[in-house]
Amino acid sequence: MAKLGDIIEQIRGVSYKPADLHxxxxxxxxxxxxxxxxxxxxxxxxxxxxxxxxxxxESQYLRQGDILVCTSSGSKELVGKAAFVDKDLPMVFGAFCKVVxxxxxxxxYMGYFFQAPYYRNHISAASAGANINNLRNEHxxxxxxxxxxxxxxRKIAxxxxxxxxxxxxxxQQLDKLDEMVKARFVEMFGDPVSNPYDWNLKGLLQLGDCKNGMNFHSTDVGVNIHCLGxxxxxxxxCISDTSKLPTVSLTDIPSDEYMLKDGDIVFVRSNGNKALVGRSLVVYPATTPTTFSGFCIRFRLNSDEVKADYLLRVLKTDSIRKKMAGRGANIQNLNQKIxxxxxxxxxxxxxxxxxxxFVEQTEKTKTTISHSLDKLETLKKALMQEYFG
Structure with a gap:
């Protein structure tokens, strides 16, 4: 067993101002x-x-064997994220990152250590802060x-x-299937913003209604319920089995408007990572009582003019995502007005x-691949646990 500080060098990222960008x-x-x-x-x-x-x-250029680590973010789940550099790269990294x-x-071998549960657990516990979470050298x-x-x-690696x-x-297989669905969508309907087929247009809120998610507290007790976060x-x-979602404790059973129903579309409303804001998926909880967190918005169709699968793909297009681009200083937000x-x-x-x-058949194939992926990721976690504790 070795102390990490004895066998690594930590290199801070590049500090710059907007005027320094090209x-x-x-x-x-x-x-x-x-x-x-x-x-x-x-x-x-x-x-x-x-x-x-x-x-x-010179030391801030990425070299083969480096481990690039996110050290500061408004989103705690991003702090400590690491990537192994497998070859020299003519690139550098910003001040919210560091290189190990x-x-x-x-x-x-060390690159895999930075993916291990031991590392993630310790970093999650160590990173803390009011508005921004920081990973210091000693962590x-x-x-x-x-x-x-x-x-x-070498054998372990x-x-x-x-x-x-x-x-x-x-x-990669899952990504290719997603790309296939996107291509089929554009072929059949065109881009929803440019609307080349001149379809009739309806405002999103003419087709259904929105509801912001629940805010709850760690001290709440009484009712355990599955929650989409x-x-x-x-x-x-798509999430077709919400019984696999985490549960939260609430003082009371949520009202009907906070309970997800089949065909509901849920958006990421707020996150420190702007790229996540506006992400959407459709849920089919069936008989599993399921709510959604305060960082999400639920949309429920009340019109028979559009199908949930079609609408979801409209909302996932790059052009519509740009329309939904989050606004805010430290935390990016999506709201019902947007x-x-x-x-x-x-x-x-x-x-x-x-x-x-077409989407239904594609989702069946994705489900098979996803099950295989889950098994492989479980195996990798078990091996990481064996090798790194």
């Missing part, structure tokens, strides 16, 4: 990564900014990591590489039904 990549600028570029333990080169090279030191640079030979330096022989480290590769393949959205389009301004194309019902049938 509109594009050129000879005087460099790609700067932020917390949103850390996804599922990997670096995603999407939605980057370009900062002047004169703001950057291992001093051991098998950097891949990482004081952690302990099992340090077997170099050969054993190789096993986890295989499982991670399979997990990545399953996620922001953390349950992930990249899902939703009420959305104009929804209303194509013929037979066309919507054909699309819904």
């Amino acid at each position: 509109d594009n990549l050129n000879n005087n600028s460099v790609i700067l990564l932020r917390a949103n570029n850390i996804q599922n333990g990997k670096i995603v080169i999407d939605d980057v900014v370009y900062v002047s090279k004169n703001k950057v030191s 640079r291992p001093k051991i030979e098998c950097c891949e 990482i330096a004081d952690l302990h990591i099992p340090l077997p022989s170099f050969d054993e480290q 190789a096993v986890l590489d295989k499982v991670s590769h399979l997990i990545s393949k399953r996620r 922001v953390g349950d959205f992930k990249n899902l389009s 939703l009420g301004e959305l104009q929804i194309p209303v194509p013929p019902l037979d066309l919507q039904n054909r699309f819904a049938s």
Whole structure:
């Protein structure tokens, strides 16, 4: 067992002002990564900014074996997110991130440590703050990591590489199915904002009504009920079994308007991560009593002019998401006024039904793949527990 601070170097991110940013990549600028570029333990080169090279030191360029960590965010669940850098990259990272640079030979082994439940649990407990959550140097330096022989480290990394590769393949399959649904939607209906087929338009709130979610307290007791929260959205389009959702304790059973019903569409209303605001999914709780958190908005159709599956895909298009872009300083928000301004194309019902049938078949395939993915992720967590405690 080794103390992490003895076998790593911690490097702070690049501090910059708006005037230091460039509109594009050129000879005087460099790609700067932020917390949103850390996804599922990997670096995603999407939605980057370009900062002047004169703001950057040589040590702040990403090197093979580095571990990029989110150290500060308005959303506690983002703090501590980490991604392993598998090759030298001509990129740097912002002040709300840091790099952990291992001093051991098998950097891949340490990279997996930063995905382990032990690490996540300790960081979740350590990160705290009023408006912003912070991860300080000592939070990482004081952690302990099992340090077997170099050969054993390589074997462990190789096993986890295989499982991670399979997990990545399953996620790619799910992404391709989502892209297929998006392509079919555009083929049948066109973009909902440009409306190339000139469908009739209806305001979203002409088709149904909205309700903000419940605010509850940790001291509430009496009734346990399943609750849909922001953390349950992930990249899902549909939740058909709400009995798998977490439960919350309330003093009383919620009124009917706070109980989810089949075909309800739920939005992320508020989050420190702007990219999450406006995410939506449809729920089918059937007979499972289910409510939704105060960081969500529920939309319930009361018109027979549109189908829930069709409407959901309208709301998931990039053009409509831009219309819903969150507003706010530290926490981004979506509200019923913004939703009420959305104009929804209303194509013929037979066309919507054909699309819904296509989506239903696709969802069946996704369910099979998702079950396989769940098993692989459970296996990976068990291995992480075995290797890192």
